[in-house]
Amino acid sequence: METVVDGLRMLVTTPIALAAAAGVAWGILGGALPGISPSISMALLLPFTYGMEPRSAIVLLAATYVGAEYGGSIPAILIRTPGTNAAAATLLDGYPMKLAGRGGEALGISLYSGVLGGFVGLLVLMALTRPLAELALRFTPMSYFALGVLGLGVIASLAGPSLLKGLAAGLLGLMVATIGSDPVSGVPRFTFGQPDLLDGVAPILVMVGLFAVSELFLQAGQGAWQKASSESARIRWPGTRLRRRLVKPQLIGSVVGAVEGVIPGAGGTIASFLSYNEARRWSRAPEEFGRGSPEGVAAPETANNTVAATALVPLLSFGIPGSNSAAILLGGFLVHGLIPGPRLFEENADAITGLYAGLFAANVSLIVIGGAALPVCLWLVNRSKPVLMAFIYALILSGIYSINGSLFDLGLTLAAGMAGVVMRVLGFPLLPVVLGVVLGSLVESNYRRALLLSGGDHAIFLEDPVAVVLLSIAALVVVGSVGTRFRSRRKEAHA
Amino acid sequence: MNRVRAILGILAALATGCAAGDAPPGAEGGYPHAIVTLVTHSSPGGGSDVFLREMARRLGPRMGVDFVVENVTGGGGARAMSRVANAPPDGSVFYAATPSFIFTSLMSRPANTYADLDPIVNVFLDQEVVYTRAESGFETLADVMRIARTGAGRWGAASPGSLERQALERLARAADVEAAIISHDGGGDLILNVLNGTLDIGVGEAQEIRGQLDAERLRLLAVFSEARLPGLPEVPTVGESGYDVAVTKFRGLMGPPNTPPDIVETWEGAVRDLLEDPEYREVYSGAMLSPAFMPRPEFARFIEAFAADTEAFLRESGVLD
Known part of the structure; x- marks a missing residue:
């Protein structure tokens, strides 16, 4: 309750609301551009948040996520090209609706469902992170080690089609994490006499390189997307009867989104498709699905916006x-x-309260900006693709340079981009690399700290209750996802 | 756009006008540069950054100079050092030095080290304190040693190549105990591990743990300085507690090699006078910094001795070979 009051106060006393609105607007634009996923829209902004007040910076990024999840549905509905992966499910009924002359209505449903999903997600986020925070003071080096292991265990479930490739990608990330000063003795490792590597490779460079730069490299090799006609640039808000019909798919979307968001590795795309399937199964008119059912738009759009908030639960509570x-x-x-x-x-x-307040403001402003941004999105989607891509390159590189004023960082980012291209072409997933980079030093330094504490005795990990619980969960996650993988392969073999 | 520029111009004019107006007589044109860059390896808001900005705010009007604080982060100070070492030695660029620049020089052997910089003047000593959690049973350092003597001592320092780590290693040697000395990824990690009882004691700057001290979640056991601190008269020194160890964390200015003597003199005078300023004194004593003015010759000897000490320590503990 206190958090709610504090949060509302922050909305009027700090630029958080402004950051939220700006983030939503940017996110919608980014989401509307095919190939520019929510994470890339965020990565583009990331370097520019450096000089901002921390709370506004984080809100700006989180709001971009919110905006992008809606923005992705715009080209999915209008030009049959999903702007984001999660919007691929929206396309299934959104585009048929547009063909039937109901494009504006489909956009209205997408926006309305997105806002609802966003609020549900925020409630789930607020309810779950607080109790997890109570654990805060009990985290010893042993617990942190176990936490890092749990994070790495998630790789098993997000490795994509090949577990081996996922593990290899994770390993690559862990290797990158060992660059820099040794966390315990301070001796430089793998720095090759390069002072710029003494502090290690910053995760931000790896992320921007892997996600954004590699996407641009690949986009450069693909043809232009379809043009959108500007006649459809009006949103129609769903009427009372339709709204009543949408309650069920929206309920399904928000429940699926809440669950999938909280589980690391699941994410918005899976939630969208899952909720689309469930909405069809529970619908009174399942035969309409795939031919322009409003329910088929509402369910995935609710789900992916719910995920935009609930995906923050594992991030905020466990990092x-x-x-x-x-x-x-x-x-x-x-x-x-x-x-x-x-x-x-x-x-x-404070930062967390600010984030909650910002997400609230982001969903409120989504209602207004979602409609107003539509003509801008259409204009942007219809620009020449090479010009757009060149502009985005400039944005990324100047942003990275502004962090430390270092050309070395720029080189690292581009190198990460090259690595990203190679990995994508060969079918390696990217997220395990980032997990490895982020969690590598956490796992290593806390493992070594724990052994220093115990004089080299590994039993110390079993004496720490938090560590035992986390390690058990990690084991369950790994066994569970490997098991699922195994079963689905057998099913395929039988079919 | 033009209007914005005009407003900025007026503001700049006002600012320089004020600066000149506030300057004590004789200071105008006393320094050869209108703009002086102060380089720090710490990011905005970090220890050295705050130190420089607070000092520059007050020193600017006195010297008739506009100070620019430049954050050259990364490489444990190596990038900042090479920025200053390669700057013209005309008194327009200085570096805010702390012990970490000596650690980096010795451990990472960057292209430019502390030996490539000219000591100008020392300003402060930052005091390291030993703390424990409020509900721990330790009342004195001797209590801590009683546990450590059984081999179960667990002590913490903020980062691996740091003065705090060195202080603890020396303390263990002086008390002839074997304690596990754990370094962290920064002060926050360390404080958490002291608070949750993982560690017996931690070492850090008094300022870092002020919030926890005021909230009575942490208690001080000793200070690592030569004498008791004016701000903490009830806390004994480590020496008084029976272990002959004292460490000093300095905060001073270094310049490019061959900085001319008249520039150094100007700085010596300006820093000495600034430390007497009652308003500034209130600020720095509030931050638990002790004024420790050292003119160039003394500061140079101090740095040399500090580096020799540190190197000997790093060799003994096997970090350097």
């Missing part, structure tokens, strides 16, 4: 980024010296 977008947001926290995880609630409760 584990469960999705690409959450990983970028983590970068935003780190740039400001805020370390998500139990300690954040102890030391910077």
Whole structure:
């Protein structure tokens, strides 16, 4: 309750509301551009948040996520090209609706459902993170080690089709994490006499390179997308009868979104498709699905906006980024010296309250900006693709340069981009790399600290209750996802 | 756009006008540069950054100079050092030095080290304190040693190559105990591990733990200085507690090699006078900084001795070979 009052006060006393609105607007534009995913829209902004007040910076990023999840549905509905991966499910019924002359209505449903999903997600976020924060003070080096292991265990479930490739990607990240000064003795490792490497490779460079730069490289090799006609640039808000019909798919979307968001590794795309499927199964008119059912738009759009909030639960409470977008947001926290995880609630409760308030403001402004931004999005989507891509390159590189004023950082980012291209072409997932980079030093330094404490006795990990619980969960996550993988492969073999 | 520029111009004019107006007689044109860059390796809001900005705010009007604080972060200070070492030695660029620049020079062997910089003047000593959590059973350092003597001592320092780490290693040697000395990823991690009872004691700057001290969640056991601190008269020194160890964290200014003597003299005078300023004194004593003016010759000897000490320590503890 106190948090709510504090949060509302922050909305009027700080520029948080402004940051939220700006983030939503940027997110919608980014989301509307095919190929520019929510995480890339966020990554583009990340370097510019460096000079901002921390709370506004984080809100700006989180609001971008919110905006992008809606923005992605615009080209999905209008030009049959999903702006984001999660919007691929929206396309299934959104585009048929547009063909039937109901494009504006589909956009209205998408916006309305997105806002609802966002509020549900925020409630779930607020309810879950607080109790987890109570653990804050009990985190010893042993617990932190176990937490890092749990985070790495998530790789098993987000590795994509090949577990081996996922593990290899994670390993690459862990290797990058060993660059820099040794966390215990301070001796430089793998720095090759390069002073710029003494502090290690900043996760932000890896993220921006892997996600954004590699996407641009790949986009450069693909043809232009379809043009959108400007006649459809009007949103129609759903009427009372339709709204009543949408309650069920929206309920399904928000429940699926809440659950999938909280589980690291699931993310918005899975939530969208899952909720689309469930909405069809529970619908009174399942035969309409795929031919322009409003329910088919509402369910995935509710789900992906719910995820935009609930994906922050594992990030805020444990510091584990469960999705690409959450990983970028983590970068935003780190740039400001805020370390998500139990300690954040102890030391910077303000930042969290600000984030809640900002998400609230973001969803409110989504209602207004969602409609107003539509003509701008259409204009942007219809620009020449090479010009757009060149502009985005300039934005990324100048942003990275502005962090430390270092050309070395620029080189690292581009190198990470190259690595990203190679990995994508060969079918390696990218997120495990980021998890490895972010969690590598956490795991290593706390493991070594724990052994220093015990004089080399590994039993110390079993004496710490928090560590035991976290390690058990990690084991369950790994066994569970490997099991699922195994079963689905057998099913495929039988079919 | 033009209007914005005009307003900025007026503001700048006002600012320089005020600066000149506030300057004590004789200070105008006393310094050869209108703009002086102060380089720090710490990020905005970090220890050295705050130190420089507070000092520059007051020193600017006195010297008739506009100070610019430049944050050259990264490389444990290596980038900042090379920025200053390669600047013209004309008194327009200085570096805010702390012990970490000596640690980085010794451990990482960057292209430019502390030996490539000219000591100008020392300003403050930052005091390191030993603290424990409020509900721990330790009342004195001797209590801590009683546990450590059984081999179960767990002590913490903020980062691996740091003065705090060195202080604890020396303390363990002086008390002839084997304690596990754990370094962290920064002060926040360390404080948490002292608060949750993982560690017996932690070492850090008094200022860092002020909030926890005021909230009575942490208690001070000793200070690592030569004498008791004016702000903490009831806390004994480590020496008084029976262990002959004292460490000093300095905050001073270094310049590019061959900085001319008249520039150094100007700085010596300006810093000495500034430390007497009652308003400034209130600020720095509030931050638990002790004024420790050292003119160039003394500061140079101090740095040399500090580096020799540190190197010997790093060799003994096996970090350097």
